[in-house]
Amino acid sequence: MAAALKIKVNERLWPVTSSPDTPLLYVLSNELLLQGPRFGCGLAQCGSCSVLVNGVETRSCVTPVGFLEGKSITTLEGLPAWYAKQNGLQKPPALHPYSRHSLTNRRFSAATVTTDDHQSFEFCRSAKRRRRRSDPR
Secondary structure, eight states: OOOOEEEEETTEEEEEOSOTTSBHHHIIIIISOOOSSOOSOSSSOSOTTEEEETTEEEETTSSBGGGGTTSEEEOGGGHHHHHHHHTTOSSOOSSOHHHHHHHHTTOOOOHHHHHHHHHHHHHHHHHTOOOOTTSOO
């Protein structure tokens, strides 16, 4: 019998009973009962299933869980702790700064949009990406 698969989600190691080719989204929602990543299009286009894998935005609906063993996965629920770690804070804030701003300004329009917005915001912020003239628009 093969060894049990273990993945690191939000700084915690979890055993996975699903087969290695199961999409990460199903493992996160069905086995770990996390509600941050949502099913949207199933084609990795809408971004509602976005997570950070080793700090890089990844669509969990098309990513097999078997490829993620030994990698760090951060979901919407883990963004405050991830933010604190990136910025050297001793205690994570109750909300990620983007979440606090969005709630204050009532920018949430649909649940499927919020995960993509947060993950894209954090990815762009952490990578310190700048738009260049050569980037597609």
